[in-house]
Amino acid sequence: MAMAMAGGRRLTQYAHGGGCACKIPPGELESMVAALIGEQVPQGPGELLVGLDDGDDAAVVRIAAGTAVVATADFFTPVVDDAYDWGRIAAANALSDVYAMGGVPVVGVNLLAWPRDLLPMELAAEVLRGGLAVAREAGCHLAGGHSVDDPEPKYGMAVTGVADPRRLMRNDAGVAGLPLSLTKPLGIGVLNSRHKHTGEVFAQAVAAMTGLNRDASAAALAAGAACATDVTGFGLLGHLHKLARASGVTARVDAAAVPYLDGARDALAAGYVSGGTRRNLDWVRPHTDSAGVHQDELLLLADAQTSGGLLVAGEVPGYPVVGELVPARGDGITLVVR
Incomplete structure (x- = not known):
């Protein structure tokens, strides 16, 4: 080491x-x-x-x-x-x-x-x-x-x-009807916060952060994707809000379909949530319909990632679909989480 x-x-x-x-x-x-x-x-x-x-x-x-x-x-x-x-x-x-x-x-x-x-x-x-x-x-x-x-x-x-x-893949090129693919699991932020406070080393988080998005980008382009962003400091919800707003659509997130790194939920339950993650959630909350979704789930979706994966408007072979883009709502809501 x-x-x-x-x-x-x-x-x-x-x-x-x-x-x-x-x-x-x-x-x-x-x-x-x-x-x-x-x-x-x-x-x-x-x-x-x-x-x-x-x-x-x-x-x-x-x-x-x-x-x-x-x-x-x-x-x-x-x-x-x-x-x-x-x-x-x-x-x-x-x-x-x-x-x-x-x-x-x-x-x-x-x-x-x-x-x-x-x-x-x-x-x-x-x-x-x-x-x-x-x-x-x-x-x-x-x-x-x-x-x-x-x-x-x-x-x-x-x-x-x-x-x-x-x-190019841009964040303003999303079209209603496209699925949303995520190329790395979430949970990097809460694991890093736990590491900072305790010194515990999480090899799965290091592996995720050091993994290049090169292959995911090539796969997205090969699948015809024109809209993408990477999930970093503003969390999945923050970056998806920007994508949906720029594209003039609303994004639906299937919370149960979002993958997480091993240990992420345990780190959340132990209280290892950064201030950046809480600020992310505060920022998107006025634009989010999340009726019935627990606060802990929203914190994980807003978790501030470091060197996270790509969020692609389109189905990318080999990566999970975590939601879809739908026509824009008239009430200013860009994110629907269920």
């Missing part, structure tokens, strides 16, 4: 939150960037195909016939104590945004914030080594990056990929 301790403290103890649960809450984020939407398009090369308007997973610019550039950046605080695994998780999470758009990552650059007076640089090297291992697995170049001295450790990547502009 890679080094995880420094001065008698575990790596996750140097972070106020963990993984994608440390994101700025979705409602606050949307208010913050509202003034940036609809700005005049600059003169220059390329045509912006996907920007800020619907809060999609990455920006997409068409630069030539048949070629689009996909650009994203993602970084976060330690989600596990093992430095090498944290690097792997952060890299897989950053690459996921490109896969969610139907693209292929080409090159990434490291983003590292490190408390150099508190944590040994050997630990930072382990984080970077983990990121490199996943980039190599993805067939993505990793070249350089940027680092700063920071009181709290953070790591991630800025990633550039390519895609066919005629075969």
